Amino acid sequence: MEHNKPLILITNDDGYQAKGLRKLISLMRPLGELLVISTDRVMSAKGHSITTTPTLTATLIDHAPDYKEYVCNGTPVDCVKVAYQWISDRMPDLVVSGINHGSNASTNVIYSGTMAAAIEACMDGINAIGFSLDCYDLDADFDHLDPYITVITKDVLEHGLPDGVCLNVNFPKRSEEPFRGLKVCRQAKAKWIEVYSECLNEKGGTCLKLGGKFVYEDHGDDTDYYALQNNYISLVPTHFDLTATQYLPEMRRFEHIIEEK
Amino acid sequence: MEHNKPLILITNDDGYQAKGLRKLISLMRPLGELLVISTDRVMSAKGHSITTTPTLTATLIDHAPDYKEYVCNGTPVDCVKVAYQWISDRMPDLVVSGINHGSNASTNVIYSGTMAAAIEACMDGINAIGFSLDCYDLDADFDHLDPYITVITKDVLEHGLPDGVCLNVNFPKRSEEPFRGLKVCRQAKAKWIEVYSECLNEKGGTCLKLGGKFVYEDHGDDTDYYALQNNYISLVPTHFDLTATQYLPEMRRFEHIIEEK
Numbered sequence: 001m002e003h004n005k006p007l008i009l010i011t012n013d014d015g016y017q018a019k020g021l022r023k024l025i026s027l028m029r030p031l032g033e034l035l036v037i038s039t040d041r042v043m044s045a046k047g048h049s050i051t052t053t054p055t056l057t058a059t060l061i062d063h064a065p066d067y068k069e070y071v072c073n074g075t076p077v078d079c080v081k082v083a084y085q086w087i088s089d090r091m092p093d094l095v096v097s098g099i100n101h102g103s104n105a106s107t108n109v110i111y112s113g114t115m116a117a118a119i120e121a122c123m124d125g126i127n128a129i130g131f132s133l134d135c136y137d138l139d140a141d142f143d144h145l146d147p148y149i150t151v152i153t154k155d156v157l158e159h160g161l162p163d164g165v166c167l168n169v170n171f172p173k174r175s176e177e178p179f180r181g182l183k184v185c186r187q188a189k190a191k192w193i194e195v196y197s198e199c200l201n202e203k204g205g206t207c208l209k210l211g212g213k214f215v216y217e218d219h220g221d222d223t224d225y226y227a228l229q230n231n232y233i234s235l236v237p238t239h240f241d242l243t244a245t246q247y248l249p250e251m252r253r254f255e256h257i258i259e260e261k
Numbered sequence: 262m263e264h265n266k267p268l269i270l271i272t273n274d275d276g277y278q279a280k281g282l283r284k285l286i287s288l289m290r291p292l293g294e295l296l297v298i299s300t301d302r303v304m305s306a307k308g309h310s311i312t313t314t315p316t317l318t319a320t321l322i323d324h325a326p327d328y329k330e331y332v333c334n335g336t337p338v339d340c341v342k343v344a345y346q347w348i349s350d351r352m353p354d355l356v357v358s359g360i361n362h363g364s365n366a367s368t369n370v371i372y373s374g375t376m377a378a379a380i381e382a383c384m385d386g387i388n389a390i391g392f393s394l395d396c397y398d399l400d401a402d403f404d405h406l407d408p409y410i411t412v413i414t415k416d417v418l419e420h421g422l423p424d425g426v427c428l429n430v431n432f433p434k435r436s437e438e439p440f441r442g443l444k445v446c447r448q449a450k451a452k453w454i455e456v457y458s459e460c461l462n463e464k465g466g467t468c469l470k471l472g473g474k475f476v477y478e479d480h481g482d483d484t485d486y487y488a489l490q491n492n493y494i495s496l497v498p499t500h501f502d503l504t505a506t507q508y509l510p511e512m513r514r515f516e517h518i519i520e521e522k
Contacts, residue, residue: 047309047338048371054460054470077308085455086469107384110309110501119503123368123452148519155518164450165505167512182519184512186504189425191384194346199315208347209315233519237512239505240371242380243447244426244498251428251445251498257416258409258443258494 005066006032006093006157009121011079013043013100013113016061016071020099023142024131027149028096029067031157035088036069037079039113044102046075046113048120058082076113080120094157095121099142099149100132105170105224105234106188106216115168119240122166127156129166130238134228135173144174148182148233161237168236172228182233188223190216266327267293267354267418270382272340273361274304274374277322277332281360284403285392288410289357290328292418296349297323297330298340300374305363307336307374309381319343337378345385355418356382360410361393362401366431366485366495367449367477376429380501383427388417390427391499395489396434405435409443409494422498429497433489443494449484451477 008028012021016038028034037058051074058079062069070087072079076097084091100114109115114130121128131149133140152169161167168187172179194212201207216225224234269289273282277299289295298319312335323330331348333340337358345352361375370376375391382389392410394401413430422428429448433440455473462468477486485495 045311045313047307047311047377049308049310049336050306050372050471052306052471054468055462056457056469056471057466058469075310081455081471082457082469086457107501109503110380110384111311116308119371123371151518152515155515159514162505162508162511165508168503182516184509184516186506186509187502189502194342196317196343196347201316205318207315208317208319208343210311210313210317210342235512235515236503237505237508238503240368240503241448241450242370242429242497242499242501242503244423244500245447247423247426247498248445248447250423251496253420254413254416254496255443255445257412 003090007090008032008034009083009092009095010034010036011076011097011117012038013046013076015039015042018101019139020101020133020142024096024099027146031153033066035083035092037072037083039076039079040071040073043075043113045111047111048077048116049075051075051078056082058087076117077120080117092126095126095128096131096153098131101138101140102132102136103134103170103228104130104132104168105228106190109168109187109238118166119238122164123240125163127161129153129156130168132170133173134170141174145171164239165237168238170224170228170234172231175231177231179233180231182235183227185224185227185234185236186222187236188216188225189218190214190225264351268351269293269295270344270353270356271295271297272337272358272378273299274307274337275362276300276303279362280400281362281394281403285357285360288407292414294327296344296353298333298344300337300340301332301334304336304374306372308372309338309377310336312336312339317343319348337374338381341378341381353387356387356389357392357414359392360403362399363393363397364395364431364489365391365393365429366489367451370429370448370499379427380499383425384501386424388422390414390417391429393431394434395431402435406432425500426498429499431485431489431495433492436492438492440494441492443496444488446485446488446495446497447483448497449477449486450479451475451486
């Protein structure tokens, strides 16, 4: 069967009702045939978690010409897997994930369900982009992103991405100034310092509530965090090879201690 | 307060009763003061998922001189965070995770709760090692690993690891031949191709059951997968910077398309 339009798979981690997902769907509508499969609830910070128990469901909730929308009770990575390993008989030409309510710049990428979905597609050789806005507000304003998301997506549809590379694109939240441009960046070094507090759960038992602060430890002007702070869109080419390549020679000491054992 | 012994934090993703965890505890016992905090159930393939709802608990289930053991109802990464951001007033000198029942070589590292726990500690500047055995059997034989785990751990306690680097150590399962040695490796390229099948859930509804096969796409002899297949211990220096650094120049095309917009 011939397909004139590219198949674009859309997912997110904020649930199917999220404003960021709805915006992304509206922006992708003119660009291809859409398969939307999002989570039935908020699945932020689920990282690359997948569902291994036999409990997954995917339910068609809306359809129109060139448009199908499903809701899945699993994680964002489950959504991606189920989309083209179960629902669709055609592999997507592109996976777009988001628009996330909150930044996935810096080490937030490690925890992000939105970016995990993009990375999963990338592992399967599919072009993939995660879009995020540096604003956690459920009612965040996404309208200032429209032309940028469209132009980035069109470029990827036309030219593709290198094998094994997806894009982590983060936008500053709306301010009085327009964006200063887009910066291609490296992932900033930073970490969360958690602050747990005791609270009562639904049954009246004591449990821990997660809080925390983001500690930025990187003073480079070539990072995604720096770009966002300075009103640039950040774009990090992102891969799934966790090898710390530059330390391979130094680590060979472990080959010798095993020999000598 | 002076501490003569290093504090070693032990966690895993196979649950507190797992044979691999019990083996790791027994091997660490002579090396330091132990804080064990493991998951109350199997949490394999939970990636870097964290619990953001106020539901976390950590329960002391055993203690002895220089030994405390907790069980946590969260994910492996929750265990690590709770251990030193809530339970302990002292930061660990080392985090060891495992011994995982099943390989975390190649792209399995992306899904692994065991390795996510080690990576989380690494993000916090703590030396960390994930140990895994290439055998999923609940009753797997771990005894042939004893001297290797001890010598690697002692080396890390003595010399430390580079900042931002943890170790992903995988062992071949027991065979008639002894290990041929240890290879310092890069993460192999490979992927899972899922095969979902319909089944009935507890309520009699239809759901999907995850199956799949691991497709190895890498022909290098410098990978962790190759090492395991050839009866070597594999050791991959692992970091949490997902930047595809070599593609930064090529990606600058996106800076230009935004300027031209």
